[in-house]
Amino acid sequence: MWRLRSRACWQEAAELLRPAAEVDPATALGRAELLIEQCLFTAAHWTAAEQALRLAEALATGPEERAAAACARGFLAYVASVLGSRDRLDEAQAALGRTSALLPPDAPGRPLLDFRRGLVAENLLRDRTAAWIAYRRAHEGAGERGDELLRSYTWRHLAALAQAAGDRDRAREGFDASLRLREQLGFTVGVAPALAALAEVSAPEEAARMRAEAARLVQALGGVPVWLARQLGAARAPGAPPDGRIGREAQGTIS
Structure with missing residues (x-):
């Protein structure tokens, strides 16, 4: 799995995790994090990441699982704000604040x-x-x-x-x-x-x-x-933009 991820083969890695991700919260979260990382490096594949994250959120039960899913939600909102088509700052802050409330120090x-x-x-x-x-x-x-x-x-x-x-x-x-x-x-x-x-x-x-x-x-x-x-x-x-948006100052x- 690490070999695929480290060589930008996120989709291949995600496919390997798909069966277990349908029932296991930890695997579902790991798969969602993989696909969010793909968004970060490609500025694309938003729908796949969103679907994987929703599954992880649905499977999460205990505080730590819900916190991890919220942290991933905040990260996806951040990446989408920087590289995507709309500002999701409020969503990122709310999700990371929720994570902090769920996690002990x-x-x-x-x-x-x-x-x-x-x-x-x-x-x-x-x-x-x-x-x-x-x-x-x-x-x-x-x-x-x-x-x-x-x-x-x-x-x-x-x-x-x-x-x-x-x-x-x-x-x-x-x-x-x-x-x-x-x-x-x-x-x-x-x-x-x-x-x-x-x-x-x-x-x-x-x-x-x-x-x-x-x-x-x-x-x-x-x-x-x-x-x-x-x-x-x-x-x-x-001033060449490093975030994939034409015309946005880096x-x-x-x-």
Whole structure:
């Protein structure tokens, strides 16, 4: 399953999970998360993700299962707001607030919730201070639980905030850590965005090499992430939107 997911084969992985997902809440949620991740990288397949998430919500019974489904709902609303056709900020905030109410402070799902709250703060509310606080909590929690994939994301977003604040050294440290983790985990679909981010705070010659490698990976994976494919194909034009929306100004790091 990990091999398929890491190589952008979300639909194939989801099909393997379909039979068990019809009856098992944990599998249904895992399948929904897979298809939401597909939306994040492709800016498409919204209906499949929505249907899978509704099934996960219907099967959820206990507080932790309902919290996990609500957290996924908040993430789908966030991704749709950034890459889709309409603003779903209110839905994202309500779902993540519901998640927080259902989870005890030390619950295993807290780091992921904190990270997703950071995404909303950074990219929808444009509140970098709130985003930094949420990302730090997520980063520390992911470290305590050994969630290295989540740490690859928290490193990346903390680095992006450092870059926005003009701290190139800290930004480079974070982007480099994110890239190393993704390479170690074999999260192939996440390596190209990590390379492109690190290129932004690297010397010109090194940056050119990283962008070329990122472009090669995007092409090898069939053009995903689509927002990075557009960015790399835009001859590094200023303001090229990374989120798949023509004409929308790019701000922040979306994934």
